[in-house]
Amino acid sequence: VTALGGGSGDGTCVALDIGGTKIAAATVTSAGAVRARVSTSTPHTGSSAVLAAAAELVSTLTGGTPPAALGVGSPGVVDTEAGTVRSASDILPGWAGARVVAELGRRCGCPVVVDNDVRVMAVGEARLGAGRAYSDALYVSVGTGIGGAIWRGGQLWRGPHATAGEIAHLLVPAEGPVPCGCGRRDHIEAVASGPAIEAAHALRTGSAGDLRAIAEAMRDGDDVATGVVANAAGLLGRAIAGFVSGIDVEAVIVGGGVSLLGDAFITPLANALRAEVLPPLREIAVHGAHLGADAPLIGAAMIAFERLRRSSTASSVTS
Numbered sequence: 001v002t003a004l005g006g007g008s009g010d011g012t013c014v015a016l017d018i019g020g021t022k023i024a025a026a027t028v029t030s031a032g033a034v035r036a037r038v039s040t041s042t043p044h045t046g047s048s049a050v051l052a053a054a055a056e057l058v059s060t061l062t063g064g065t066p067p068a069a070l071g072v073g074s075p076g077v078v079d080t081e082a083g084t085v086r087s088a089s090d091i092l093p094g095w096a097g098a099r100v101v102a103e104l105g106r107r108c109g110c111p112v113v114v115d116n117d118v119r120v121m122a123v124g125e126a127r128l129g130a131g132r133a134y135s136d137a138l139y140v141s142v143g144t145g146i147g148g149a150i151w152r153g154g155q156l157w158r159g160p161h162a163t164a165g166e167i168a169h170l171l172v173p174a175e176g177p178v179p180c181g182c183g184r185r186d187h188i189e190a191v192a193s194g195p196a197i198e199a200a201h202a203l204r205t206g207s208a209g210d211l212r213a214i215a216e217a218m219r220d221g222d223d224v225a226t227g228v229v230a231n232a233a234g235l236l237g238r239a240i241a242g243f244v245s246g247i248d249v250e251a252v253i254v255g256g257g258v259s260l261l262g263d264a265f266i267t268p269l270a271n272a273l274r275a276e277v278l279p280p281l282r283e284i285a286v287h288g289a290h291l292g293a294d295a296p297l298i299g300a301a302m303i304a305f306e307r308l309r310r311s312s313t314a315s316s317v318t319s
């Protein structure tokens, strides 16, 4: 465990959360405590500018001292072996092909590890959050989009094309009020993402309101708001039921901004899921995520600590 020090010391790693609108960096302990944080807006002038801004942010955070290791959560399909981004949506123009590990390693002077942002959140929940008790789980992120990650035997399972857990495109028997990220309307992301819930609510009420306003309306006993949220959650539960039956896990952990609606979202999702899965899975655990808004940073730090453990094991084997 002492080997986890070094660099900036104190047994901390630095986490980077790269998003379409902002980049956040934080110093995080191995227990998941966020010690310090900084953020900046994401440049939209290509991947080099994004990585330069990210490295600058890390330097600001640590006062120029190289961190022990840097863990990065990135949008898109990430090749973790190569440390590059295989494909990315328009959320970050020019991000596909970004050489995250090579560039940030050179600029920050420390070991760097990168994974898809939803996978990173899943690692955080699996190590320190709602997934701690399970070795096989599906993590579902419901926010601006819908993503997922599969935890198998205590480790992330990525699959041969790095798309394992990408559940956004499960077919649903409904047309969404917004298009899925891929353009289709009959995919679960078009029906149950945050923007889809907001659009469905606006269609029903004739007035636009964000998730916060919808949550407030539910608290005031508004049946329309409650029904819109329950409908989206139920369709998501039915869609992932078939998926869960196919991969067989102990638990489903639901994170992302929409999961902050709490039981109003989780309960109809769990009920629909349990009604639709194969009988051996009827008692499957369904939990809201525990790490909240810091999940991307805590998870990114956890993959950095795992990277350090791997290199200390490798050096003790060779020495």
Ligand SMILES: [Zn+2]
Pocket (backbone or CB within 6 Å): 168, 169, 180, 181, 182, 183, 184, 187, 189
């Ligand atoms: Zn789709």
